[in-house]
Every structure is written in structure tokens, then in C-alpha cells.
Amino acid sequence: MLDLDFLTLYIVIFLNSLTVTVVWAAFAYIYRPHSASVHWLAACALSLVGGIVLAVQGNEGALVPAIAGNTIIIFGFSQFWIGLRRFRNMAGGQGAAVAITAIAFGLMVAMHDNDRGRAMVYAGGQSTVMLVCLIHLLRNRLPGIGAFIAIVAFSVAGLGQIMVIVTNWAVLAGTLDYAVYYALASYALLCTVFSGTVWNLGFAMMTVDSLHQRLARLSETDELTGLANRRALQRALDAAGLRGSGHSVLLIDLNDFKPLNDTHGHAAGDAALQFFGRLISECVRSTDVVARIGGDEFCILLPGATRDDAEEIAREIRTRLQDTPFMWQGRSLALSASIGAAQSREAMGTQEDLVAVADRRLYKDKVLHKTVESQVQPSKMVS
Structure with missing residues (x-):
């Protein structure tokens, strides 16, 4: 069996921790809003410091550096768990990390004259934190190969620490x-x-x-309204077409949006689009996809819905617009919308054909709106 002395291993800990610390420092710098990276950087940095302190004790195992180094490393390992919590946007955990570290420190001090007892406490402290990390990973079922790799690594390291405890006891x-x-x-x-x-x-x-998933979400989200954008809608339409279970679309256009912009400014126009996006989102089901596809144009994908279902939602949107005025700087601005509905069986070609059918009906509805407006005295936007 290859002979490994602990001084050499402490140097290995130092070099290994230094390498990983540099990596996490780069992550934490580049992705500064990512708080999990900061805690994982802290974990590696503390392990680095602990490795340096342990190296001071040499193979003889001097008491003070042994206790200090092990305490620092246990607290450092706890930051891996804190980082996992932050990765899931969970607060807290530092109190438990301090408690685990303090208990381990107290027990090591109490066993100052018992090398084997201190070694068991050290291994127990590390394995406790590893177990907490393992439970967190398994309980939260984080997706991806990275989480699986971490689970395996914590399991192997935990078994190694358990072996240390058992052999010390023996x-x-x-x-x-x-x-x-x-x-x-x-x-x-x-x-x-x-x-x-x-x-x-x-x-x-x-x-x-x-970060990749976050970028993917951003690439499919309309920046102004927070709704899906044209790319996300197209992906959803393609998926609905592949399912073949039937679906409908509503194509919606705000009436007289340009005069609103010209009269009250682009800030009012932006606020109106945000208001309308929230309103139509409240009129649909959780399975529906609401998208802003450009300017004052919106589209709603209704999986499994018939044309009658779609027209019922269109009536609900019109009613809500009438009953819920858009307020801008203390004034009520009247909004209305033209809507075209189409069901997938009406367009036997592509999803673009389906949207085209809805667009033709939207145009007819807009013409009807202008005809009605021309027959009555135009109402002012400001009430």
C-alpha cells in the first residue's frame, strides 16, 4: 500500500483548495448576482485557510493548529450547504452552520488530550455537513447531470469520513x-x-x-410586459401542433393605440401595454400562452380549446376592458381591442396559416370598430 503522510495530504488540500478557489472566484466575479457562487467561493477559501493551518501542525499533530484548522474547514464545508440553499433562493442556514461548527470546536477542545476522539469529532463534523448537503440535493431534486455528480461525490466523501470514525473507534x-x-x-x-x-x-x-436556463427564459420573454414573446409563442404553437389534440388562437390588437401614444406620450403607451398584458393574462387559463408579438399586437394560444371557447374568452377580455379603465396620471383612458379567433381545424396547413385565419378575422373586427366609431360622435379618451 502506498505510504501517505498527513503533512503531504495537507499540502494537497492546500493546492486543491487553491485551484478550486480560483475557479469560484472567477464565477463569482463574472456572475456577480449569483449568490450561490459567492458562498461556494467562501467554502473553498475557508478550506484553503484551514489547509494552511493544518499544514503548520506537521505530522506530529500540534494541538492548536489541529483544532483551529479542523474548525475552519468544518465551517467552510457548511458554506457549501448555504450555497445550495441560495441556489434555490432559500434564505437562512448560517445559524445552523455556526452551531455545527461551535459544537465540533467545543468537543475537540474537550478532547484535547485524546487524538482519536478529536479525529472522530472532526470527521463527524464534516460528515454531518456532507449529509445535510446530500439531503438537500435529494429532497429538492435539482435537475441536470451537475446535481447527480454532486450527489455521488458527497456520498463517496461521506462514506470516507464514516470510515475514519469507525477506524478511530476500533x-x-x-x-x-x-x-x-x-x-x-x-x-x-x-x-x-x-x-x-x-x-x-x-x-x-x-x-x-x-444561467443557460435564465438566458433561455429571457430570450423568450417580452421585456416590457413580461409576457412570452414571438419566439416563445412560435415554440408553443409548434408543440401544440405536434400534440395534435386541437387548439385555438386569439389575435388581439389595441384600437387607436397610436393616438394614445401621440397624445399622452410613449410612457403612457408603455403603461397601457403593461396594463393590457395583465388584463388578458387574468382572463385565460394557466395552460394558455399569452404573448406580445410586436407593438400593440398580442396573441393567445389556447391548447385544447374550440373556436367557441376562444370567442368566449374574447368576450371576457372586451368586458374587462369596459369595466376596468386604464388610469394614467390620475386620468381614465378608454381602451378597446379588436380580436380575431381561429381553431386549428380551420387551418389544415402550418401554424402560420392558423394565425393568418385569426388575422383576417381581426382585420374584419377592426373595420367593424372603425365603422361603429364613424357612425357615432367619437368619445374623448380622457373622461
């Missing part, structure tokens, strides 16, 4: 030779060091996946 009980324990413990420490590298790799993959 040495105390007189059933295991110290030389055998020393060899097993050194390999368990090495296993923990490289498992730490692996779970950090998993965290990095989780971070990249999360």
Missing part, C-alpha cells in the same frame, strides 16, 4: 492496529479532498445550467 477499542488506521485514514482524507473537487465540478455545471 483503535480506541484495541481491535485495530494504529499503523493500519493511519493508512486507512490517509486514504479517506485523500478521497474527501478529490470528492470535494468533483462536487465543486457538479456545482459549476449546475451554475452554468441555471
Whole structure:
């Protein structure tokens, strides 16, 4: 069996932690709003400091650096858990991290004259934090290969620390030779060091996946209204077409939007679009897709809906517009909309054909609106 002394392993801890710390420093700098990266950077930096302190004790195991280094590393490991919590937008956790660290520190001080007891406490503190991280990953079922890699790494490292506890107990009980324990413990420490590298790799993959998903959401979200944009709508239409279960669309256009913009300014126009986006979102089902496809044009995809269902929602939107005035700077501005409905069976070609059918009906509705307006005295927008 290869002979590994602990001083060499402490140097390995230092170099390994330094490498991973540099990686997380880059992540934390580039993706500054990503708070999980900051905590994982802190975890690696504390492990780096702990490795330096442990290296001071040498192979003789001087008491003060041994307790101080192990305490720093246990608290550092707890920051991996805090980072996982922040990754899920969960607050808190630092109190528990401090408590675990304080308990481990107190027990190590109490066992100042018992090397094996201190080693068991150290391993117990690390394995406790690893178990908490493992439970968090399993309970929250984080998607992606990164989470799976982290789960495996924490499991392997935890088993290594449990082996340290068991072998120390066996040495105390007189059933295991110290030389055998020393060899097993050194390999368990090495296993923990490289498992730490692996779970950090998993965290990095989780971070990249999360940022990629965020960018994907942003690329399919209308910046002004927060609704889906044309790209998201097209993807949803294509998916509905593949399901083949039938769907309807509503194409909606605000009437007289340009005069509103010209009279009250673009800020009023933007506010009106946001108001209308919220209003139509309240009129549809959770499975429907509401999108702003440009200017004052909106489209609603209604999976599984007939044309009658779509026209019922159109009536609801018109009623809500009449009953819910748009307020701008203390004034009530009248809004109305032209709407065209179409059902997938009416367009046997592509999804573009379906939207074209709804667009023709939207145009007819807009012509009807202008005809009605021309027959009555135009009402002022400001009441």
C-alpha cells in the first residue's frame, strides 16, 4: 500500500483548495448576482485557510493548529450547504452552520488530550455537513447531470469520513492496529479532498445550467410586459401542433393605440401595454400562452380549446376592458381591442396559416370598430 503522510495530504488540500478557489472566484466575479457562487467561493477559501493551518501542525499533530484548522474547514464545508440553499433562493442556514461548527470546536477542545476522539469529532463534523448537503440535493431534486455528480461525490466523501470514525473507534477499542488506521485514514482524507473537487465540478455545471436556463427564459420573454414573446409563442404553437389534440388562437390588437401614444406620450403607451398584458393574462387559463408579438399586437394560444371557447374568452377580455379603465396620471383612458379567433381545424396547413385565419378575422373586427366609431360622435379618451 502506498505510504501517505498527513503533512503531504495537507499540502494537497492546500493546492486543491487553491485551484478550486480560483475557479469560484472567477464565477463569482463574472456572475456577480449569483449568490450561490459567492458562498461556494467562501467554502473553498475557508478550506484553503484551514489547509494552511493544518499544514503548520506537521505530522506530529500540534494541538492548536489541529483544532483551529479542523474548525475552519468544518465551517467552510457548511458554506457549501448555504450555497445550495441560495441556489434555490432559500434564505437562512448560517445559524445552523455556526452551531455545527461551535459544537465540533467545543468537543475537540474537550478532547484535547485524546487524538482519536478529536479525529472522530472532526470527521463527524464534516460528515454531518456532507449529509445535510446530500439531503438537500435529494429532497429538492435539482435537475441536470451537475446535481447527480454532486450527489455521488458527497456520498463517496461521506462514506470516507464514516470510515475514519469507525477506524478511530476500533483503535480506541484495541481491535485495530494504529499503523493500519493511519493508512486507512490517509486514504479517506485523500478521497474527501478529490470528492470535494468533483462536487465543486457538479456545482459549476449546475451554475452554468441555471444561467443557460435564465438566458433561455429571457430570450423568450417580452421585456416590457413580461409576457412570452414571438419566439416563445412560435415554440408553443409548434408543440401544440405536434400534440395534435386541437387548439385555438386569439389575435388581439389595441384600437387607436397610436393616438394614445401621440397624445399622452410613449410612457403612457408603455403603461397601457403593461396594463393590457395583465388584463388578458387574468382572463385565460394557466395552460394558455399569452404573448406580445410586436407593438400593440398580442396573441393567445389556447391548447385544447374550440373556436367557441376562444370567442368566449374574447368576450371576457372586451368586458374587462369596459369595466376596468386604464388610469394614467390620475386620468381614465378608454381602451378597446379588436380580436380575431381561429381553431386549428380551420387551418389544415402550418401554424402560420392558423394565425393568418385569426388575422383576417381581426382585420374584419377592426373595420367593424372603425365603422361603429364613424357612425357615432367619437368619445374623448380622457373622461
